[in-house]
Amino acid sequence: MRVPAAGWIAIAGLALAAVPFFHPPAFYESFLYLVFYWIVLATSWNILSGYSGYFSFGHGAFFGAGLYTTATLAGTLEVPFLWTLPAAAAVAALLGLGIGAVVFRAGRLRGELFALLTLAVTFVVANVVLNTRIDGGQGVNLGGVPLPKIMSSPSSTFYVLALVLAIATVWIAYAIYHAKLGTGLFAIHDDEDVAEVMGVPTFRYKLAALGVSCALAGVAGGIHAMFISYVTVGETFSIIVPLTVVLMSVLGGTRHWLGPAIGATVITGLLYAFTARDYAIAGRAAVGLILIVVILFMPGGILGRLASRPPRRSGPAATPSAVSAPPAPAASQGEKLLEVSALSKSFKGLQALDGVDLEVLRGEILGLVGPNGSGKSTLINLVSGHYRSDSGRMVFEGRDLTRLEAHRIARSGIARTYQIPRPFSHLSVLQNVVLPAMFGRERLGRAAAEREALTWLEFTGLAGKAEDLPDALNLHQRKFLELARALASRPKLLLLDEVLSGLTPSEMDGAIRTIRAIRDQGATIVFVEHVMRAVMELTDRIVVLNNGRVIAEGTPVEAMRRPEVVTAYLGKAHA
Amino acid sequence: MLELDRIRVCHGAATALWDVSIRIGAGELVCVVGPNGAGKTTLIEAIAGLNSIASGRLSLEGRDLTRLAKSEFCDQGIAIVPEGRRLFTGLTVLENLELGSYRKTARANRRESLDRVFTLFPVLKARLTAPAGTLSGGQQQMLAIGRALMARPRYLLLDEPSLGLAPAVVMEMFSAIQGINRAGMAVLLVEQNVAMALDIAARAYVLEEGRIAAEGSPRELLAAPHIRRAYLGESE
Numbered sequence: 149m150r151v152p153a154a155g156w157i158a159i160a161g162l163a164l165a166a167v168p169f170f171h172p173p174a175f176y177e178s179f180l181y182l183v184f185y186w187i188v189l190a191t192s193w194n195i196l197s198g199y200s201g202y203f204s205f206g207h208g209a210f211f212g213a214g215l216y217t218t219a220t221l222a223g224t225l226e227v228p229f230l231w232t233l234p235a236a237a238a239v240a241a242l243l244g245l246g247i248g249a250v251v252f253r254a255g256r257l258r259g260e261l262f263a264l265l266t267l268a269v270t271f272v273v274a275n276v277v278l279n280t281r282i283d284g285g286q287g288v289n290l291g292g293v294p295l296p297k298i299m300s301s302p303s304s305t306f307y308v309l310a311l312v313l314a315i316a317t318v319w320i321a322y323a324i325y326h327a328k329l330g331t332g333l334f335a336i337h338d339d340e341d342v343a344e345v346m347g348v349p350t351f352r353y354k355l356a357a358l359g360v361s362c363a364l365a366g367v368a369g370g371i372h373a374m375f376i377s378y379v380t381v382g383e384t385f386s387i388i389v390p391l392t393v394v395l396m397s398v399l400g401g402t403r404h405w406l407g408p409a410i411g412a413t414v415i416t417g418l419l420y421a422f423t424a425r426d427y428a429i430a431g432r433a434a435v436g437l438i439l440i441v442v443i444l445f446m447p448g449g450i451l452g453r454l455a456s457r458p459p460r461r462s463g464p465a466a467t468p469s470a471v472s473a474p475p476a477p478a479a480s481q482g483e484k485l486l487e488v489s490a491l492s493k494s495f496k497g498l499q500a501l502d503g504v505d506l507e508v509l510r511g512e513i514l515g516l517v518g519p520n521g522s523g524k525s526t527l528i529n530l531v532s533g534h535y536r537s538d539s540g541r542m543v544f545e546g547r548d549l550t551r552l553e554a555h556r557i558a559r560s561g562i563a564r565t566y567q568i569p570r571p572f573s574h575l576s577v578l579q580n581v582v583l584p585a586m587f588g589r590e591r592l593g594r595a596a597a598e599r600e601a602l603t604w605l606e607f608t609g610l611a612g613k614a615e616d617l618p619d620a621l622n623l624h625q626r627k628f629l630e631l632a633r634a635l636a637s638r639p640k641l642l643l644l645d646e647v648l649s650g651l652t653p654s655e656m657d658g659a660i661r662t663i664r665a666i667r668d669q670g671a672t673i674v675f676v677e678h679v680m681r682a683v684m685e686l687t688d689r690i691v692v693l694n695n696g697r698v699i700a701e702g703t704p705v706e707a708m709r710r711p712e713v714v715t716a717y718l719g720k721a722h723a
Numbered sequence: 724m725l726e727l728d729r730i731r732v733c734h735g736a737a738t739a740l741w742d743v744s745i746r747i748g749a750g751e752l753v754c755v756v757g758p759n760g761a762g763k764t765t766l767i768e769a770i771a772g773l774n775s776i777a778s779g780r781l782s783l784e785g786r787d788l789t790r791l792a793k794s795e796f797c798d799q800g801i802a803i804v805p806e807g808r809r810l811f812t813g814l815t816v817l818e819n820l821e822l823g824s825y826r827k828t829a830r831a832n833r834r835e836s837l838d839r840v841f842t843l844f845p846v847l848k849a850r851l852t853a854p855a856g857t858l859s860g861g862q863q864q865m866l867a868i869g870r871a872l873m874a875r876p877r878y879l880l881l882d883e884p885s886l887g888l889a890p891a892v893v894m895e896m897f898s899a900i901q902g903i904n905r906a907g908m909a910v911l912l913v914e915q916n917v918a919m920a921l922d923i924a925a926r927a928y929v930l931e932e933g934r935i936a937a938e939g940s941p942r943e944l945l946a947a948p949h950i951r952r953a954y955l956g957e958s959e
Binding site for chain 2: 495496498517518519520521567568622623624625646649650651652653654655678680716717718719
């Protein structure tokens with residue numbers, strides 16, 4: 149019988165809780181306190197930075213905010229110590245949420261910019277604390293604050309407090325990892341734009357992760373204020389905290405909920421083993437060397453291998469039936485599903501779309517053709533919410549999409565593929581398809597989403613690759629992975645951006661049958677393609693774009709004969 | 724002559740190419756066709772030194788290139804235009820071209836190479852300072868070819884140059900490739916647009932599941948009914 153990981157966390161917690169009853173020397177309790185303290189800081193950092201890939205160097209700021217909250221409340225205002233901890237969590241979380249609300253809104257602040265910005269926040273907070281009455285430059289002495297007698301000795305009390313917090317933190321990291329939030333965060337890590345277009349509310353998710361991360365760091369700061377009993381700005385806001393948590397998490401493995409805890413234990417242990425004696429400096433160098441070697445040979449961290457393996461499915465593997473579930477009920481055909489009017493978009497002076505009007509009727513395959521750079525992909529990017537339009541309107545089933553966030557557009561039943569496939573590179577092929585099933589129109593639970601995903605992998609012929617990473621797929625298979633992902637959200641409107649390019653003619657035959665089968669199940673399709681044979685065979689109607697404008701519209705045969713289409717698009721040989 | 728003698732290439736545990744032998748004569752235009760996943764890209768990348776060769780021999784005019792370092796290949800006169808173009812999209816057109824002539828000998832002839840590229844693709848000259856990412860698909864493909872030509876190769880490897888291009892641009896692209904070849908450049912062309920590729924090629928290989936399934940002149944290959952069916956999509 150396998151014990152679930154949550155069970156192991158509880159067992160470990162209970163076993164460790166028994167330690168003080170054996171009355172070990174206070175020294176050991178203090179050492180274990182430090183282990184727990186670092187587990188909390190590293191694990192909480194990882195909830196945002198490891199899961200979502202938003203690398204933060206600002207953990208010291210949130211930790212420090214909690215620390216000084218407790219120092220101020222308990223030391224200066226004489227609030228009982230335990231009561232200051234929720235306040236420490238709240239202040240740190242509010243600081244984080246405030247920063248997140250601004251930074252995440254700005255959108256393009258990722259990677260090194262985010263890391264530097266969070267580091268800068270640390271210095272700002274440090275300066276505010278230093279130059280106000282919060283600290284005033286002399287530090288805050290908590291020596292006189294009474295410590296609640298939870299255990300018989302102060303060291304046992306700190307031990308238990310830190311243990312409870314560490315267990316809670318690891319459990320929260322575990323729960324988020326397995327929850328919808330975790331799935332969304334890992335998708336954000338790989339490709340945030342695609343995640344949003346597939347229905348993940350990225351702004352809210354990042355904010356939630358940051359809030360939880362900061363609150364936990366805040367509590368750790370609160371407890372630590374009492375532990376060290378004399379707090380100074382220099383110690384609190386130094387670069388040590390952010391650097392150490394990053395190292396610990398990377399060492400343990402940022403893609404696993406337990407990775408940072410392992411890393412924290414190993415590094416704290418190593419630091420103790422090598423630096424507690426006389427040769428402290430050499431010891432530190434040795435620790436550094438060990439870290440370099442480990443990171444060189446285990447780039448994914450100690451748990452990297454474990455995390456790169458997709459999580460095993462619980463319960464019996466779903467047996468995909470033949471595709472029977474229609475993506476959407478084939479309601480009254482012929483009515484307007486999507487109406488686009490006077491839509492315009494320009495990029496740095498280049499007018500990509502210039503007042504485009506078009507409508508998509510329910511149940512049809514509308515071909516969208518035109519030269520490279522004529523605005524076809526831009527149109528798809530606007531309808532799917534990837535870009536915002538400059539002007540014009542888009543109405544889908546009577547609902548105005550124009551100012552809607554991309555994840556809401558996805559939920560309302562629009563799915564797309566990318567011309568250059570953009571799979572989530574660290575998720576298995578199956579998980580790539582599970583994501584839109586969980587976040588798209590139907591918003592299925594995980595088990596149902598996995599069944600749905602398997603069905604569509606079967607449909608696109610990728611079932612044999614379900615457990616592989618997208619890296620293992622060739623271009624043809626990646627294009628079909630795009631298709632499977634779009635279908636898994638059971639869209640009412642499917643936007644296909646060149647899914648057929650790069651196929652051999654005989655492969656094309658199969659693909660054309662596949663797309664017909666999708667339409668027969670009731671989906672409406674907007675089909676961007678240069679392969680004329682597929683356009684002529686599949687589409688009911690086509691719209692021809694050139695320089696961001698509609699130059700022709702009608703049945704494929706009729707529109708392709710127009711002289712302006714021949715000149716702009718087909719070239720002389722087709723005339 | 725560029726010659727591959729029983730080349731084997733593995734991706735981890737999987738063998739992608741099984742003892743593939745092909746040759747490209749000086750100034751010849753050879754194309755490789757085959758279904759997706761047959762190993763065409765693997766093959767072209769192996770010739771450009773991007774995939775390591777597990778066994779067999781790759782030689783150019785008698786010189787053994789099998790174990791040559793990646794960065795040395797362009798000095799040998801082999802240049803690749805990779806699938807999906809892989810331009811430096813944030814850099815300008817000119818910077819992309821200059822990076823194509825990064826090695827010493829190519830750099831010495833940069834002026835002249837640039838002129839040649841601009842004669843071939845005048846549109847690139849007009850957009851010299853535009854970031855490569857802002858070009859249209861067809862222009863990007865021209866830039867990718869131009870960048871490869873800047874290395875002054877004698878053997879040009881093209882991986883699906885017509886991918887994702889509008890019909891009119893596809894025609895332009897094929898006639899440009901034909902022009903490059905007529906000027907004396909040997910070309911190895913991997914294409915899904917089989918009809919047009921066979922139209923301009925002197926010889927062709929059919930690659931299936933990592934093995935050479937057929938070779939010959941386009942006329943010979945097109946005479947085989949199963950090849951017509953599989954690669955031209957003609958139903959009986």
